[in-house]
Every structure is written in C-alpha cells, then in structure tokens.
Amino acid sequence: MNETALREAIVRWGKSLFERGLTAGSSGNISVKTPDGYLATPTNSCLGFLDADRLSKLDSDGKHLSGDAPTKELPLHFSFYEKRPQTGAVVHLHSTYATALSCLADTDPRDAIPPLTPYVVMxxxxxxxxxYxxxxxxxxxPLIAEIAGEHSAVLLENHGPIVSAAxxxxxxxxxxxxxxxxxxxIITRGMKVRQLNTEQIADLERHFKLR
Structure with missing residues (x-):
C-alpha cells in the first residue's frame, strides 16, 4: 500500500472508531509504517476529523519531517515497532470497557482479558x-519492551489499550x-463463566498458527 492509500486508511479508520464511540474527544492515536518511515496522527487531534494531508510524517528514526506535530504517545508506538519487527501499525484508544479493566485493582496483570471467546485468542x-x-x-x-516480543497488545494501567499488528x-x-x-x-463479573480451557486454546494456536 502506498503512502497516499495509507493516509486515506488512517483517516477512514479514525473516523469509524470515533463515530462508534471507541475513543472520545482528542483521545487515541494511530500510526503506520511506510517504506521510508512512519505516519502518525497529530497531537491533540480528534480521530473523527483527521486531514490526510496534515498527518505527521516521520523518518525511519522517528524524526518529524512534515505535517502537524505527532502524537505525544509516540513512545508507546515505537516500543512495538522496535521490539516486534513484524509490526506495520499501532492503534491506541481510550475505549470504555478496556480502559475500565485497566482501572480495576483485581484485573490479572499477567492477562487482563480472559479467554471467553476463540476470537480474542485468535x-x-x-x-x-x-x-502506570x-x-x-x-x-x-522499557516496560513495553519487556513483553512486546511475546505480546502484540497491552493495557496501560489507568489509561487504556494499545495494539500492534502487521x-x-x-x-x-x-x-x-x-x-x-x-x-x-465486565458484564459477566459475578456470574459462573465458562472460559476456553488450555486444550481449546492450544488447538486454536495450532490451527491458526498463532505461535
């Protein structure tokens, strides 16, 4: 995908995420890797009203080249780019339920998302x-660097989710x-929940080549 298409994709997905209430106001940010560097959403920008021509252009070292000043959350994004060579894009949101989990004191810090469905595993x-x-x-x-080799997504304590992918x-x-x-x-808390067991998770990992 060329840079023009990547810019259009960032604008399209930003608008979709904002309009569906997955991040509010000027929260959330997106970045993608390009053949010669990176594109990122600007600082204090609203994902619902991005301008493709004003997206931040960065060189391969993360230096700002053109467009508006980049999101202040670049350290989050580059933690994944540097530690997961397969990363082609990073998305950070303040979505309600994932952020709520990041605020709950009894959420498992080793794995905040229980395997309730095969799709979250996949x-x-x-x-x-x-x-925090x-x-x-x-x-x-350095906190993300410790785990990014094994995990494509994390929850930031009292902040929200960030995900990397190809x-x-x-x-x-x-x-x-x-x-x-x-x-x-969250909505099943206090109920008797049936989670996927280790054999079911291993089957998904083998079948879909998740590891």
Whole structure:
C-alpha cells in the first residue's frame, strides 16, 4: 500500500472508531509504517476529523519531517515497532470497557482479558497490564519492551489499550475484539463463566498458527 492509500486508511479508520464511540474527544492515536518511515496522527487531534494531508510524517528514526506535530504517545508506538519487527501499525484508544479493566485493582496483570471467546485468542492473545506512567512519558518504553516480543497488545494501567499488528486493518480488528472481550468480561463479573480451557486454546494456536 502506498503512502497516499495509507493516509486515506488512517483517516477512514479514525473516523469509524470515533463515530462508534471507541475513543472520545482528542483521545487515541494511530500510526503506520511506510517504506521510508512512519505516519502518525497529530497531537491533540480528534480521530473523527483527521486531514490526510496534515498527518505527521516521520523518518525511519522517528524524526518529524512534515505535517502537524505527532502524537505525544509516540513512545508507546515505537516500543512495538522496535521490539516486534513484524509490526506495520499501532492503534491506541481510550475505549470504555478496556480502559475500565485497566482501572480495576483485581484485573490479572499477567492477562487482563480472559479467554471467553476463540476470537480474542485468535486476534489478540494474552494482554498484560503495564504499570502506570504519565501519558507521553518515555518511561513506558522499557516496560513495553519487556513483553512486546511475546505480546502484540497491552493495557496501560489507568489509561487504556494499545495494539500492534502487521497491517492497520488487523490492528483495528484486534483492538475492537479486545474491547468486546473486555465488555464481556465486565458484564459477566459475578456470574459462573465458562472460559476456553488450555486444550481449546492450544488447538486454536495450532490451527491458526498463532505461535
């Protein structure tokens, strides 16, 4: 996909995510890898009203080249690009249920999203929680670096989800699945829930070559 098409895809997906209430106001950010660098949504921009020509263009080292100033959350994004060579796009949202899980004190920090459906296993996998850091702080990079080799998605404590994938479409589908799984987890709290067992999860991993 050429840069023009990538710019259009960022605008299209940003508008879709915003209009469906998956991130509000000027929250959330998107980045994609290009043949010669990266594109990112600008700082303080609303995903619902992006301008393809004003997206931030970065070189391969993350230096701002053109467009509006990039999101302050670049450390989040580059944590995945640097540690997961297969990463082609990163999406960070403040979606309601995933963010709620990131705020609950009893959420499992090793895997915040229980395996209630096969799709969360297939598209997201285990989702650890990263300790709180100030939004935009570079202190988050070593925390994500520790787990990014094994995990394509994390929850930022008291902040929200961030997902990496090979393509922008895949990253959006994964973060949508993460949000739905978080919603199921919260609305079934206190109920007798049947989760996928280890054999079922292993079967999914083998069949869909998840590892």
């Amino acid at each position: 598209r997201v996998g285990k989702v650890p929680i990263i300790p 850091t100030r939004p935009g702080s570079s202190e988050v990079k 393509t922008l479409d895949s990253a959006v589908f994964a973060i949508e699945e993460l949000e739905e799984a978080a919603k199921l987890s």
